[in-house]
Amino acid sequence: MKGMNQATDLVSTGSTEKRAERKLTDRYQALLFLAPAVLVIVSVFLYPVVKLVQYSLQVQDYGQWKWVGLANYRGLLNDDIFRQAAKNNAILLLCVPILVILSIFFAILLYEKIRGWQAYRSIVFLPYLLAIPVVGIVFSYIFQYNGILNEILRSVGLGRLALDWLADSKLALPTVMVVIIWKELGFGVILFLSRLLSVPEELYEAAKLDGASWWQTHWNITIPQLRGIIQFYSIVAVITMISWVFNYVYVMTKGGPGTSTMVSELYIYQQGFRFNLMGTASAVGVILLIVTSIVIFLQFKVRGGLDSDTE
Amino acid sequence: MTRNKLTPGVFLKHVVLMFMSLSALFPIYFMVITSFKTKEEYVYNKFNLPHSFSFESYSQVFSGGNFIKWFANSMLLTFSSVIVVAAIASLAAYAFARLRFRNKDILLNFIIALMVVPPVVMVIPLFNFLVDMGLINTMYGVVIIYVGLLLPFSIFLLTSFFKSIPTSIIEAAYLDGCSTLQILFRIIIPLSMPAFVTLTIVNVLWAWNELMIAVIFLQDDSLKTLMVGLTAFQSRYNLNIPVTMAGLLITTMTVLVLYIFGQRYFIKGMTAGSVKG
Numbered sequence: 169m170k171g172m173n174q175a176t177d178l179v180s181t182g183s184t185e186k187r188a189e190r191k192l193t194d195r196y197q198a199l200l201f202l203a204p205a206v207l208v209i210v211s212v213f214l215y216p217v218v219k220l221v222q223y224s225l226q227v228q229d230y231g232q233w234k235w236v237g238l239a240n241y242r243g244l245l246n247d248d249i250f251r252q253a254a255k256n257n258a259i260l261l262l263c264v265p266i267l268v269i270l271s272i273f274f275a276i277l278l279y280e281k282i283r284g285w286q287a288y289r290s291i292v293f294l295p296y297l298l299a300i301p302v303v304g305i306v307f308s309y310i311f312q313y314n315g316i317l318n319e320i321l322r323s324v325g326l327g328r329l330a331l332d333w334l335a336d337s338k339l340a341l342p343t344v345m346v347v348i349i350w351k352e353l354g355f356g357v358i359l360f361l362s363r364l365l366s367v368p369e370e371l372y373e374a375a376k377l378d379g380a381s382w383w384q385t386h387w388n389i390t391i392p393q394l395r396g397i398i399q400f401y402s403i404v405a406v407i408t409m410i411s412w413v414f415n416y417v418y419v420m421t422k423g424g425p426g427t428s429t430m431v432s433e434l435y436i437y438q439q440g441f442r443f444n445l446m447g448t449a450s451a452v453g454v455i456l457l458i459v460t461s462i463v464i465f466l467q468f469k470v471r472g473g474l475d476s477d478t479e
Numbered sequence: 480m481t482r483n484k485l486t487p488g489v490f491l492k493h494v495v496l497m498f499m500s501l502s503a504l505f506p507i508y509f510m511v512i513t514s515f516k517t518k519e520e521y522v523y524n525k526f527n528l529p530h531s532f533s534f535e536s537y538s539q540v541f542s543g544g545n546f547i548k549w550f551a552n553s554m555l556l557t558f559s560s561v562i563v564v565a566a567i568a569s570l571a572a573y574a575f576a577r578l579r580f581r582n583k584d585i586l587l588n589f590i591i592a593l594m595v596v597p598p599v600v601m602v603i604p605l606f607n608f609l610v611d612m613g614l615i616n617t618m619y620g621v622v623i624i625y626v627g628l629l630l631p632f633s634i635f636l637l638t639s640f641f642k643s644i645p646t647s648i649i650e651a652a653y654l655d656g657c658s659t660l661q662i663l664f665r666i667i668i669p670l671s672m673p674a675f676v677t678l679t680i681v682n683v684l685w686a687w688n689e690l691m692i693a694v695i696f697l698q699d700d701s702l703k704t705l706m707v708g709l710t711a712f713q714s715r716y717n718l719n720i721p722v723t724m725a726g727l728l729i730t731t732m733t734v735l736v737l738y739i740f741g742q743r744y745f746i747k748g749m750t751a752g753s754v755k756g
Contacts, residue, residue, distance in 0.1 A: 194578045195581075198578040198583075201570040201573055202570070204570060205590075208627045208630060209627060211608070212601065212628065213627065216605050217601065223603065277492050280492070282493065282496075283493075292500070294507065295506075300688065300690070301710050302727045306727065307506060308713070309513075309723075310506060310509060410597075414599060436600075437599070450603055460596065
């Protein structure tokens with residue numbers, strides 16, 4: 169996230185007395201102006217998080233909450249479904265390097281402004297505008313055993329590759345990953361491209377004069393220029409894979425076949441609302457919150473060391 | 480520049496970009512052509528254009544009445560959330576951009592950091608909270624949650640835009656005797672139209688496309704949104720794929736039109752602002 173810096177001074181003129189007076193009204197006004205936002209944030213974020221931690225240490229017994237200490241967390245360690253969910257989230261992280269590399273690659277191709285680059289740019293961004301449930305439904309038809317993909321494969325003589333993409337427990341997760349990459353790639357390309365467009369052109373001209381190859385030019389100029397954005401985009405993608413994939417899985421596989429595409433968000437949903445085990449679900453919520461915070465914290469730490477080139 | 484010469488390198492780039500475009504467009508092509516096929520034709524012709532364009536699926540989408548209800552619910556939910564969040568965020572952004580108070584930067588950074596908190600974390604406490612308040616299975620409850628989830632980004636965007644408005648304009652208005660609210664409504668908000676258009680597009684897309692909160696908090700059949708309805712519809716009427724596709728296409732086009740329209744407005748707003756300033 170971009171750090172906001174420097175408060176803007178409203179007034180720089182006027183007597184000290186007047187300034188002090190205005191400072192006081194500023195404070196009262198700020199209180200009034202911020203009140204609605206703070207009220208909503210407290211009720212949607214802060215109060216729920218406090219409650220979440222509390223629930224995670226309790227179990228519901230005939231409608232009564234009972235204190236059980238860390239039992240919910242210990243239970244998770246022995247729960248195969250939870251372990252599968254955590255493992256699947258870890259596998260989904262493989263999408264991050266793929267997304268980063270593909271985005272940079274396409275951003276560079278577009279940056280070189282070959283004929284029609286603006287049309288290509290709009291096309292690559294299109295998937296990002298679609299709703300995940302819409303994408304999920306369309307792809308679940310494409311990947312049906314008798315769906316269009318397999319029909320194409322059979323018609324070009326690749327019938328052996330016509331597999332049951334979403335119903336095979338080995339294939340389902342990789343198939344979901346393909347859909348996630350298809351949908352999320354456009355954002356990365358646009359992000360990298362807009363950064364590239366602001367790189368001073370002299371840098372590239374100098375490289376050209378030095379006789380640098382395509383590969384050398386981009387390795388030595390483009391990648392270093394993109395470093396801050398690569399880091400930002402990677403963090404966003406990591407957080408997406410850990411905690412924003414519910415929609416894909418809910419629409420395409422509901423975690424199945426078996427538990428082969430179970431992820432932690434779906435686990436929370438099922439434990440909490442299907443099996444009514446709100447304590448267990450909350451414990452997973454706490455873990456998810458901690459993992460996300462660690463990722464953000466690391467981002468700030470790394471950023472501190474790189475501050476000069478991350479703007 | 481090698482822009483117009485067709486060297487082997489350029490040719491290769493075109494091949495790669497064509498392949499990318501085809502993969503990006505293929506699912507959309509599939510959705511569009513399927514929606515114009517009959518159920519029978521879909522069985523034997525999945526890939527090619529329909530033999531004769533059939534609007535049967537579209538009339539079927541509207542015939543049940545459910546789709547119209549979901550559509551109305553999505554509209555209501557999206558517009559109320561987006562309007563409420565714009566109002567609350569403008570007030571807060573004004574305070575962050577223009578007023579002086581203690582711990583301002585800490586508070587702002589804290590709110591911005593909330594952008595990455597996964598909504599699934601809050602869902603269980605919020606569920607119990609809304610049950611206690613009697614707001615479960617109501618639009619009000621979901622509007623509160625949507626407003627909360629959209630606030631961090633909205634405050635972030637508006638604060639940075641409000642900060643870019645020259646202090647001299649505001650100072651002049653202040654000396655003319657404008658109150659803070661007048662400054663906000665007569666000067667800052669009109670000058671920030673491009674930011675509000677961007678904000679509206681982003682927030683409308685988010686609220687229109689939201690699934691998880693709607694699934695959990697709007698279980699009543701009469702309150703279902705398009706996303707919830709279509710997801711359930713897909714699994715129940717799996718056999719009539721063209722009808723599902725028609726429903727998906729209508730849903731998608733509704734917000735895509737706003738995006739296309741808004742983009743043009745957005746560019747206009749930007750250029751107008753720069754000419755004046």
